[in-house]
Amino acid sequence: DSGVTQTPKHLITATGQRVTLRCSPRSGDLSVYWYQQSLDQGLQFLIQYYNGEERAKGNILERFSAQQFPDLHSELNLSSLELGDSALYFCASGSPGQAPGGLYFGAGTRLSVL
Amino acid sequence: SQKIEQNSEALNIQEGKTATLTCNYTNYSPAYLQWYRQDPGRGPVFLLLIRENEKEKRKERLKVTFDTTLKQSLFHITASQPADSATYLCALASGGYQKVTFGTGTKLQVIP
Numbered sequence: 210d211s212g213v214t215q216t217p218k219h220l221i222t223a224t225g226q227r228v229t230l231r232c233s234p235r236s237g238d239l240s241v242y243w244y245q246q247s248l249d250q251g252l253q254f255l256i257q258y259y260n261g262e263e264r265a266k267g268n269i270l271e272r273f274s275a276q277q278f279p280d281l282h283s284e285l286n287l288s289s290l291e292l293g294d295s296a297l298y299f300c301a302s303g304s305p306g307q308a309p310g311g312l313y314f315g316a317g318t319r320l321s322v323l
Numbered sequence: 324s325q326k327i328e329q330n331s332e333a334l335n336i337q338e339g340k341t342a343t344l345t346c347n348y349t350n351y352s353p354a355y356l357q358w359y360r361q362d363p364g365r366g367p368v369f370l371l372l373i374r375e376n377e378k379e380k381r382k383e384r385l386k387v388t389f390d391t392t393l394k395q396s397l398f399h400i401t402a403s404q405p406a407d408s409a410t411y412l413c414a415l416a417s418g419g420y421q422k423v424t425f426g427t428g429t430k431l432q433v434i435p
Contacts, residue, residue, distance in 0.1 A: 211366065242423060251427035252367070252412070265422040299366050303423075311357050311369025312414075312423055319364075 212236060215300050215315035223323055227288040230318045234281055234302030240264070241283040242303070242312060243275055247296040258283055290322045325351045327415060327426035335432045336403055344398040344429045346413035351424075353415035356389050356396050361410045361428065370411075371398075403433045 212235035220228055234241050243255040254267035258277035269275075272290075277283040287294060297319050301312035328347045336342045346356070354375050359367035373380045373389045373396070380387045386399040400407050410428040 211368070213366075244425075252425040254422060254424055257422065267422065297364075301366070301423075311359070311372055312367075313369060314366030317364075317366055 211313040211315065213300060213302050213313050213315035215298075215318050217318060218316065219319050219321075221321045221323065222290060224290055224292060226290050226322075227286065228290065228320065230285040230287070230298055230300075230320075232283045232285070232300030232302075232315060234283070234300075235313050238302035238304050238313070239281065240303050241277055241281070242301045243269075243283070243285050244299045244301065245296050246299060246317075252299070255285070287320070292322050295320055295322045325349070325415075325424065327351070327413065327424060329411075329413060329426040330429045331427060333430040333432055335434060338403060338405060338433055338435050340403055342400040342403045342407070342431055342433070344411050344413075344431065346396040346398065346426055348394050348415055351394070351415055352391075353417060355416045356387075357414045357416065357423070358385075358387055358396075358398050359412040359414060359425075361412055363410075367412055367425075400431075403431075405433045405435050407431060408433050 214233040216231045240259045242257045244252045255269040257265040275285045297317045299317045301314045303312045326349045357372045358370045361367040371387050384401045388397045410430045412428040414425045416423045
């Protein structure tokens with residue numbers, strides 16, 4: 210168990226809809242990272258937050274947005290969903306700035322857009 | 324643009340042998356390089372981290388080397404076991420961990 214909690218585990222929705230994915234980081238970790246993993250692609254970095262502030266942005270679509278709340282949990286909002294958004298979405302947490310270590314990943318949310 | 328390359332073809336190896344996986348990168352000056360294991364449908368699991376000023380790191384049966392001149396890292400699993408079968412990902416992080424970028428991974432199959 211990585212200590213990172215993601216909900217829901219599975220999400221099935223229709224094109225054009227909006228969904229929210231939730232992530233609770235490992236206790237003590239200030240940073241949250243979001244990644245998308247499709248069948249034909251590796252882990253694509255979406256966005257990183259550190260202690261509530263956005264720190265880095267990857268190839269995140271304008272239809273997607275995220276935030277990190279004061280209690281450090283994070284939400285990834287996906288809107289105007291398209292078939293191509295179907296993927297596994299992972300959240301990871303870490304503590305940059307301290308003794309460097311790895312990222313700790315949640316179990317992921319599997320999104321299916323029909 | 325930044326690129327991280329890992330062998331896209333699966334690596335099949337006999338049980339008990341040493342598996343060696345390669346990670347090459349271009350247009351990047353990482354402060355840290357990490358290796359992860361990922362099983363199908365599950366999140367990656369952190370294995371090892373090596374800093375830019377370190378040449379080698381070991382943990383149990385795992386060994387990682389990091390050559391910043393060649394822009395390459397090698398990941399070794401000695402005395403490989405069928406339970407080591409998984410996809411292995413390398414990842415690069417700049418100082419401050421503002422972005423951790425992953426390679427596409429190499430699938431390792433250890434044959435009994």
